[in-house]
Amino acid sequence: MDLEKVLADNIANLSAIGSDPTGGMTRLLYTDSWLEAQKFVETQLTNAGLTAAFDEVGNLFGRVEGTKYPEETILSGSHIDTVVNGGNLDGQFGVIAAYVAIQYLLETYGKPLRSLEVISMAEEEGSRFPTVFWGSKNFVCEAKREDIEGISDFEGKKFVDEMHRQGFDFRKEATEKRDDIKAFVEIHIEQGNVLENEALQIGVVNNIAGQRRYTIVLKGEANHAGTTPMGYRKDAVYGFSKICGEIIDRALVVGDPLVVTFGKVEPKPNTVNVVPGEVLFTMDCRHTDQEVLKHFTEEAEALMKAIAEQHGLSIEIDLWMDEAPVPMDEAIVATVEKAAQAENMDYKVMHSGAGHDSQIIAPHYPSAMIFVPSIKGISHNPAEATKEEDLVAGVKVLAKALYELAYKE
CATH class of the missing domain: 3.40.630.10 (Zn peptidases)
Incomplete structure (x- = not known):
């Protein structure tokens, strides 16, 4: 043949x-x-x-x-x-x-x-x-x-x-x-x-x-981009950026085979002259060891909550996939x-x-x-x-x- x-x-x-x-x-x-x-x-x-x-x-x-x-x-x-x-x-x-x-x-x-x-x-x-x-x-x-x-x-x-x-x-x-x-x-x-x-x-x-997938919603306060001083803002995109950077940095320290991805980001109202008051985003995390995966994502959840609180934001975390x-x-x-x-x-x-x-x-x-x-x-x-x-x-x-x-x- x-x-x-x-x-x-x-x-x-x-x-x-x-x-x-x-x-x-x-x-x-x-x-x-x-x-x-x-x-x-x-x-x-x-x-x-x-x-x-x-x-x-x-x-x-x-x-x-x-x-x-x-x-x-x-x-x-x-x-x-x-x-x-x-x-x-x-x-x-x-x-x-x-x-x-x-x-x-x-x-x-x-x-x-x-x-x-x-x-x-x-x-x-x-x-x-x-x-x-x-x-x-x-x-x-x-x-x-x-x-x-x-x-x-x-x-x-x-x-x-x-x-x-x-x-x-x-x-x-x-x-x-x-x-x-x-x-x-x-x-x-x-x-x-x-x-x-x-x-x-x-x-x-x-x-x-194994995979853990999340949908997370950060809520702050939409406001005028020109008249709201930086120190008074409850900027949901800024909160998301801190979450994204911190968690990816921690994943890099843990190293392979851990991977984490923020694959979908939807800010609202998503326009040039308004401080974004809400962000919906997803997080996908994977590892071959269930305990490592669980430990990392639980730490990530705690970190997200702490960052949200620090910046005057509320947060909703939905873990909708948990595959070992x-x-x-x-x-x-x-x-x-x-x-x-x-x-x-x-x-x-x-x-x-x-x-x-x-x-x-x-x-x-x-x-x-x-x-x-x-x-x-x-x-x-x-x-x-x-x-x-x-x-x-x-x-x-x-x-x-x-x-x-x-x-x-």
């Missing part, structure tokens, strides 16, 4: 589905382009020698039965949906790489001892409806019907109506979590620039960082690292700062991830790209890991 050509052809053909006139791809859950993409993958799974089938919600599986231990399954895959105007690798590369790797193994070694399976998950991004990980949460039987029944997209189209329109439905209440999955390996672009900067081909992911770090399985990580060594790849063991389907699956089944470099670290963008040789290197490592897991006694 010419891995480079097969991989390039599949990426090009799948990327044409949902291609955006402005560049990139937009392929959102339960849209027509989403279904077309899943149907394309279904055909490719069949062509690769796998038996393809959908579950109730639209997750797609391709399976080849093991010859000796068919009740033990080694799983690989990722998600098929995209962000709005996204790139052509995030998610779908992991799906394509999984079935290309398994096709290569079948052609080279014949059928495995353990069953091999691909999953093309229905949704991960949360780009259409206010929900995320719909595919993987249903796979592990965590998705809740009551969280979905009332939600709609930005056009007012109801989640349930769109799901039914594409021929899918809620998971049956009696469905039990599968007990045959012995390992899950997800391959993904890094979506950062660590591997590129260090001239490495492969990242062996051993942990997915998710470690990968040590044995599966070791298998992936061994595969990278066997393929003579330059690699490093690293954590993921971004969320992935693996963080939903890992608490239920032994899991690990493989990263390939992202050029300039760009992702969720039409400019998202990875060198062809790095994509091929990733598939080779994935295939070797799957071989170790499915073909060895």
Whole structure:
């Protein structure tokens, strides 16, 4: 098999589905382009020698039965949906790489001892409806019907109506979590620039960082920009600037892998000649150690309150996301690292700062991830790209890991 050509052809053909006139791809859950993409993958799974089938919600599986231990399954895959105007690798590369790797193994070694399976998950991004990980949460039987029944997209189209329109439905209440999955390996672009900067081909992911996300509102007093002396002001933007600077300075002292981001800032009234009386802003903080993450954010909360009080401001702090770090399985990580060594790849063991389907699956089944470099670290963008040789290197490592897991006694 010419891995480079097969991989390039599949990426090009799948990327044409949902291609955006402005560049990139937009392929959102339960849209027509989403279904077309899943149907394309279904055909490719069949062509690769796998038996393809959908579950109730639209997750797609391709399976080849093991010859000796068919009740033990080694799983690989990722998600098929995209962000709005996204790139052509995030998610779908992991799906394509999984079935290309398994096709290569079948052609080279014949059928495995353990069953091999691909999953093309229905949704991960949360780009259409206010929900995320719909595919993987249903796979592990965590998705809740009551969280979905009332939600709609930005056009007012109801989640349930769109799901039914594409021929899918809620998971049956009696469905039990599968007990045959012995390992899950997800391959993904890094979506950062660590591997590129260090001239490495492969990242062996051993942990997915925990996240805490906040929405904070500082309230002061809007007033005339010309007639209000500096000492009399209750300037919400000034208060925000002190908070932002102090917390980022503290994060720099703590160092990697801690990251903190003030990503959204909305001052009011947001005009040139009025002292801003209110600022809404967000804070995103991530770390691979739950205790460090909790300690840092609790200190940040106390600091924000102290700064607000010092400047005569009131403050409202809403912690609306609190996701713990998710470690990968040590044995599966070791298998992936061994595969990278066997393929003579330059690699490093690293954590993921971004969320992935693996963080939903890992608490239920032994899991690990493989990263390939992202050029300039760009992702969720039409400019998202990875060198062809790095994509091929990733598939080779994935295939070797799957071989170790499915073909060895």
